[in-house]
Amino acid sequence: MSERDLGRLKIIEDIEAQRLSVVQGAELAGISRRQMTRLVRAFRDNGAAGLISGKRGKPSNRRYTDGYRDYVLELVRLHYADFGPTFALEKLAEDHDITVSKQTLRKWMTDAGIWKTRKERRSRVYQPRNRRDCFGELIQIDGSHHWWFEDRGPKAALLVYVDDATSKLVHLWFAESENAFDYFHSTKDYLSEYGKPLAFYSDKHAVFRTTHVSNKDATTGMTQFGRALHELNIDIICANSPQAKGRVERANKTLQDRLVKELRLRNISSIKDANAYMSEFMADYNARFGKAPRNDKDMHRPFSEHDSLDGAMCHKEFRTLSHTLTLRYDKVLFIIEPSDFTTGLARKRVTICDYPDGRLEIQYDGVTLPYRTFDKVQSVNRAEVVENKRLGPALDMIAAMQAEREVSRSQSAPRRTGQTGHMF
Structure with missing residues (x-):
């Protein structure tokens, strides 16, 4: 018998002993007088067993087959x-x-053993932190390396942007690896759609943080991505632990569950097709998991007149022009075309802008300078006279020399996804 049945049994025994009336017993048991009368009658006919429902232990009439x-x-x-x-x-x-x-x-x-209960799963403890109040106040950013296409395609990195106030996905971008050029590309798309947030919140990945910091110059020691955000007046904050940016970490866990299966159901197996599907997936995800911000104000800021999104989102290095108007970058000699303007730039400091799409510009004070290149790696020897019967071995030797020149590029130069060397 249950505790409720035992309590009713005690009340009924008091009624039978005339220590309580039926009305008083019904009030104590919290049931109607009519129900108490039925219980008293059942007790007289069958004893304590009469208080137990006859349906107890039997399957419900509404149960599924x-x-x-x-x-x-x-x-x-x-x-x-x-x-x-x-x-x-x-x-x-x-x-x-x-x-x-x-x-x-x-x-x-x-x-059936398909799902484990919460107790069976290992619990994790995360230190709580209140959400930000407004949309666009803090954007958590992270790269998630995973077999997103399972055995249908290569392992890829998903660049995830999550708004801290609403937990909504504001941008997703698939790339072959987590590198500065792909962050330039995806961040440019996000900023073009929403505007400038107050700050990004990231981990201590080399794309976001460097240990070479100077107290004399605020820009010294910045990564290329940090320098790009600084030019656009956007701050970046690096979390000390993964738990600190739990919003995007939990989003990654959900994406590695739901997104993998959605890609499987749609038979998507390439980065290009997956990126085309991201807008549809984000709309469904945000409708299910997005939260309303405590404050309706949108903290994204518009671009000012002096902001150049395309000019900021690139790899920049500085060189000093020689007296002959030349400079070196990635083992390539760049020769500035002489003109009335460029002739006076000898010993001047210029900026090399290496863009994610492969373009390369040399600028001085915002003006793009025309140039031509002389590649020392690809220097040409005097052509050899080859007889017809020796043409095959000669081509084999040329192919081997070209392959050697291809891998002799500077390893310190920036590399895009899948890039083996610059082509100018």
Whole structure:
């Protein structure tokens, strides 16, 4: 008997002993007088056992049949074996027109060994931090390396931008690796759509932070990405631990679950196709998991007249022009075309702008200078006279020499995704 039944038994015994009336007993038990009368009658007929419901221990009349349960579990095993109950239920409703309660599916999956309860999973402790008040006040940014396409494609990095106030995804971009050029490209797209946030919040990846810091010059020791944000008057804050930027870390965990499966269901196996699908995925994700900010104000700022988004989001290095108007970059000699303007630039400091799309510009005080190149690595020897029968071996030797020149590029120069050497 349950504790409730034992309490009712004590009340009924007092009624039978005339220490309580039926009305008083009903009030103590919290039931109606009519119900108490039925319980007293059942006690007189069958004793204490009469207080126990005859339906106890028997299956509900509204329960699903075993065949229906097995059918649902078979669909889950076949299509959604690594889905959580909530996500699996959404897909069962969308694709198979199956509607059961979330708790019912959770129990079925737990009993079948498909899903583990929270107690069975290892718990993690994260230190709490209040959200920011406004949208665009703080954007958490991170790169997630994962087998996003499973065995259908290569391992890739997903650059994730999450608003701290709302937990909404503001930008997603797939790249082959997590490097400065891909962050330039994706950040440029995000800034073009929303404007400038107050600050980015990142980890201590080499793209965001360097240990070579000077107290004399605020820009000395900045990474290329940090310098680009500084030019646009955007701050970047580096977290001391992954738990500190838990918003984007938890988003990464959700993406590695849901996004992988969405890509699988759509048979997407390339970075190009995945990037084309990101806007649709973000809209659905934000509708499900986005939160309303405490303050409706949008803290994104418009670009000012002196801001140059394209000019900031590039790799910049500085060189001093020689008396002959030349400079070296990545083992290539750049020769500035002489003119009335460039002739006076000898011994002047110029800026080399290496863009993510492969363009390279040499600028002085914002003016782009025309140039031509002389590649010392690809210096040409005097052509050799080769007989027809020796043409095959000669071509083989030329191919080997070209391959050697290709890998002799400077290893310290910036590299884009998949780039083996600069082409000018």
